[in-house]
Amino acid sequence: MEALLAPLALLVERLAGYPQPLFRAIGHPVTWMGALIDRLDRRLNRGAGRRARGVLALVLLLAATALVTVPLAWLCRLIPFGWVLEAGLASSLLAQSSLRRTVADVAAGLRRSLPDGRSAVSHIVGRDPEALDRAGVARAAIESLAESSSDGIVAPLFWLVVGGLPGIALYKAVNTADSMIGHKTERYLAFGWASARFDDLLNLVPARLTALLVAMAALFVRGGRPTVAWSTALRDAPRHDSPNAGWPEAAFAGALGFRLGGPRSYGGEIVDLPAFGDGRADLGPDDIEHALRLYRRMLDLVLAITAVAAVLAWQLG
Structure with missing residues (x-):
């Protein structure tokens, strides 16, 4: 029955998300991880030997995460139907619902006004929102949707x-560390090196798998271009500085006939x-919603694949 972990976790998160009352009461696993990373940053990111200190911070983060989750998983395997509890706990580390809502909020905001669109997109991207025009806001939302489809859903799954x-849990710990300290700035270039490189390693397979899933999902979207999605990913993804980030973005661009990426402004730079x-770059709220349709078909496909795999594993077992 452990084969049902993945489809059940997907289903639970899609239907229930992470309840707001629970978040207000105890926070969220990622916020707990973030608090530990922040403490390690303040305690260790100083003086000489920052790269070694960053390695130590990552080891301590992973040890703390394992110390909590390994006994929890062991207990879940001991009790009747414990795999249901394990799937419920794992569902908190998937981001299907929250990603859909935040990207849909950008489309709704952009329909009202450019300032509202900029305000909404500022919650999901790190670039300067004031530097974005209407098309820039739409592209930023779709690029975030594409990248987060990989590191927010496919990779943790x-x-x-x-x-x-x-x-x-260990994946989310590394990914959270990368987002917090894996920056190429003077403060984090050395200290965040281990987190950034380990995150790259953990995402190597999921990023490419996401591109393939996007190409397959394009079969079920009006105007989708599955073969172009995959050929665009193969051609354009290696151009990105990151070994992984370009794969989902290029696949979304090819599938939808868009042109994404290009120069961005961060902190005035x-x-x-x-x-x-090679498609249109002048995008708007309708295009964001078109990308969300592709995203939903990809989620349907992932759920179907994991469910079929679980049934096959159960029968063979």
């Missing part, structure tokens, strides 16, 4: 399948990033 509750796809 992949590591759930590989390692159960500890697997998904223009960062010249590669473009993905």
Whole structure:
């Protein structure tokens, strides 16, 4: 029955999300991880040997995560139907519902006004919102949707399948560390090196798997271009500085006939990033909603694949 962990976790998170009353009462596992990372940053990110200190911070983070989740998973395997509890706990580390809502909020905000669109997109991207025009806001939302489809859903699900509750929790710990300290700034270039490199390693397979899933999902979207999605990912993804981030973005661009990526402004500095796809760059709220339809079909496909795999594993077992 442990084969049902992945589809059940997906289903629970899709239907229930992470309840707001629970968040207000105890917070969220990612916020707990973030608090520990922040404390390690303040205590260790100083003086000489910052790269070694960053390695130590990552080891302590992973040890703390394993110390909590390994016994929890062990207990779940001991009690009747404990796999249901394990799937429920794992569902808190998936982001299907929250990602859909935040991206849909950008489309709704952009329909009202450009300032509302900028305000909504500022919650999901790190670039300067005031530097974005209407098309820039739409592209930023779709790019965030594409990238988060990988590191917010496919990657944690992949590591759930590989390692159960500890697997998904350890992945989220590394991914959270990368988002907090894995920056190429003077403060974090050395200290965040280990977190950034380990996050790259953990996402190597999931990022490419996401691109393939997006291409397959394009079969079920009006105007979708599955073969172009995959060929665009193969062609354009290697242009990105990150070994992984370009794969889902390029696949979304190819599938929808968009051009994503390009120069972005961070903290008043223009960062010249590669473009993905050969389509339209003048995008709007309708295009965000079109991308969300592709995203939903991808989620349906992931649920179907994991459910079929679970049934096959159950029959063979």
